[in-house]
Amino acid sequence: MADCIFCKIAGKEIPSTAVYEDDTVIAFRDLEPQAPVHVLVIPKKHIESVLGFGPEDRELAAHILADVIPQVAKEQGLTEKGFRVITNVGTDGGQTVPHLHFHILGGRSLQWPPG
Ligand code: 5GP
Numbered sequence: 458m459a460d461c462i463f464c465k466i467a468g469k470e471i472p473s474t475a476v477y478e479d480d481t482v483i484a485f486r487d488l489e490p491q492a493p494v495h496v497l498v499i500p501k502k503h504i505e506s507v508l509g510f511g512p513e514d515r516e517l518a519a520h521i522l523a524d525v526i527p528q529v530a531k532e533q534g535l536t537e538k539g540f541r542v543i544t545n546v547g548t549d550g551g552q553t554v555p556h557l558h559f560h561i562l563g564g565r566s567l568q569w570p571p572g
């Protein structure tokens with residue numbers, strides 16, 4: 458989608474530090490990390506949020522949650538002590554980039570609830 462930062466990152470028009478990539482998904486380090494490990498996992502296709510998943514995206518959704526996130530967490534050394542996976546949706550959810558992304562945060566003790 459034109460003018461979408463994360464579509465541009467997926468298309469390599471904007472550089473990022475990728476930690477995982479395949480045909481449908483890319484994971485890269487957040488520009489403003491909120492924890493020692495802060496990675497964003499996105500579908501390469503433009504989906505605005507979890508609300509934008511269509512029936513054709515079921516395999517992609519499962520791939521992100523069941524394959525990519527656990528693999529990235531393992532590779533980043535987060536599985537022993539734990540970590541957090543967050544996806545913000547819309548204004549009240551604090552979503553600032555309208556392209557679906559899952560934050561993986563870890564490497565420190567995280568507080569709950571978030572603000
Ligand atoms: P949201 O607030 O939408 O849940 O998360 C958006 C995240 O994207 C923020 O944590 C922000 O730091 C990150 N971000 C915004 N623009 C860029 C960028 O150009 N590159 C990278 N790597 N991260 C970005």
Ligand code: ZN
Binds near residue numbers: 502555
């Ligand atoms: Zn996009």
